[in-house]
Amino acid sequence: MASFKPTELWEASPHTLAKLEIIGRYLDVWFMILGSNPKNRRLVYIDGFAGPGHYTNTQKSSPLVALQAAKAAASRAGAAGSPTEYSFLFVEKKAEFAKNLREVVQSQSLPPQFKWSVEQGSFEDKVGGLLASLKETGKNLAPTFAFIDPFGATGLPFKVIAEILSYKSCEVLLNLDSDGIGRLVTAQAFEKNQTHLDVLFGDASWRSELDPKLPMAKLSAQVLALYKKRLKTVAKYVFAFAMNSREGQLNYHLVFASQHPLGLEKMKEAMRTVDQTGAYSFSDDTVGQELLRFDFDAPAIWAERMQRSLSGKWRLYADFRDYALNETPFTNSKPLLRELEGRGVLEIESAEGRRKGSFPEDKIERILIHQTLL
Numbered sequence: 001m002a003s004f005k006p007t008e009l010w011e012a013s014p015h016t017l018a019k020l021e022i023i024g025r026y027l028d029v030w031f032m033i034l035g036s037n038p039k040n041r042r043l044v045y046i047d048g049f050a051g052p053g054h055y056t057n058t059q060k061s062s063p064l065v066a067l068q069a070a071k072a073a074a075s076r077a078g079a080a081g082s083p084t085e086y087s088f089l090f091v092e093k094k095a096e097f098a099k100n101l102r103e104v105v106q107s108q109s110l111p112p113q114f115k116w117s118v119e120q121g122s123f124e125d126k127v128g129g130l131l132a133s134l135k136e137t138g139k140n141l142a143p144t145f146a147f148i149d150p151f152g153a154t155g156l157p158f159k160v161i162a163e164i165l166s167y168k169s170c171e172v173l174l175n176l177d178s179d180g181i182g183r184l185v186t187a188q189a190f191e192k193n194q195t196h197l198d199v200l201f202g203d204a205s206w207r208s209e210l211d212p213k214l215p216m217a218k219l220s221a222q223v224l225a226l227y228k229k230r231l232k233t234v235a236k237y238v239f240a241f242a243m244n245s246r247e248g249q250l251n252y253h254l255v256f257a258s259q260h261p262l263g264l265e266k267m268k269e270a271m272r273t274v275d276q277t278g279a280y281s282f283s284d285d286t287v288g289q290e291l292l293r294f295d296f297d298a299p300a301i302w303a304e305r306m307q308r309s310l311s312g313k314w315r316l317y318a319d320f321r322d323y324a325l326n327e328t329p330f331t332n333s334k335p336l337l338r339e340l341e342g343r344g345v346l347e348i349e350s351a352e353g354r355r356k357g358s359f360p361e362d363k364i365e366r367i368l369i370h371q372t373l374l
């Protein structure tokens with residue numbers, strides 16, 4: 001995606017609408033689940049690149065989608081007398097857009113337990129500053145969903161993302177401009193680009209791991225793979241979706257990082273529902289392959305990959321769940337295990353008898369995938 005710096009309100013493209021739909025669907029569930037737990041006295045939504053609050057062709061925007069999801073959850077939780085505070089931090093660098101967003105949020109009717117602020121400034125300064133002061137004072141960050149949605153490849157330092165993810169129950173959805181980052185890699189002779197890349201990846205790994213001579217489609221797959229690898233050092237569950245234009249051209253990747261399997265499961269469900277619009281696709285970051293559109297309902301290719309990665313030793317169920325979540329479009333490993341059982345390469349130890357083709361998590365003790373037929 002070419003870097004775009006609008007000076008006035010702009011039109012939301014179909015993939016922007018799909019992105020808003022994904023966030024809305026996910027936040028409906030996120031606020032609902034966390035808001036119904038009375039232990040959560042506070043929930044936080046951070047919009048690091050919040051925008052002006054609406055587009056020329058729709059009144060929707062990520063801040064409004066988040067407020068609406070939280071309102072629905074609060075009205076349900078409110079019926080049960082929950083005291084949860086819902087806190088929103090919207091950061092927008094451009095003064096006119098911040099002002100516009102403030103007016104848009106002000107015009108909403110919000111419950112009294114909603115606290116919000118629109119901060120004019122950069123994500124790095126405002127969110128980085130907030131996290132630094134939390135650290136200094138030894139305070140914890142309440143369960144947080146951070147949406148980080150820049151135009152282009154700059155302004156999202158890895159150290160700020162890692163800091164958010166260092167807190168329990170905090171997760172991040174970010175818009176990674178893999179093409180734009182690829183262009184910085186190609187033009188790395190410029191010192192300024194090297195600095196951007198050091199900040200973006202949080203270390204110098206890109207210098208040895210990214211090949212500037214690759215064609216852009218392959219380089220952007222390599223960028224995504226390295227970014228995910230960096231995120232995996234700070235989050236247990238990391239997953240990316242390519243947001244493609246109607247013509248199948250890559251626009252950017254939406255990358256999700258969380259410490260909880262349920263978070264990724266629910267995010268995939270949101271993405272899968274919106275996938276029916278054809279506006280995005282699960283993307284493979286295997287270097288050297290073209291980005292492909294994958295069929296969520298075709299387990300064979302994923303089962304074979306899982307077999308290659310996890311065969312040869314007895315493992316706990318959680319290993320297969322984590323593999324399915326992190327490495328495949330599936331929300332759980334059952335379709336893949338079923339496929340491998342059908343091929344006669346699966347052995348299962350379970351506490352009680354189990355029907356062939358069923359994989360009850362509470363009964364299965366361990367699983368062994370063989371490389372060849374039993």
Ligand SMILES: C[S@@+](CC[C@H](N)C(=O)[O-])C[C@H]1O[C@@H](n2cnc3c(N)ncnc32)[C@H](O)[C@@H]1O
Binds near residue numbers: 061091121124150
């Ligand atoms: C893609 S738009 C955000 C759209 C919004 N998240 C939505 O979905 O409705 C990116 C916004 O980030 C703002 N921006 C650019 N650089 C920034 C920075 N370093 N920190 C915070 N905001 C920034 C831009 O002015 C623009 O409004």
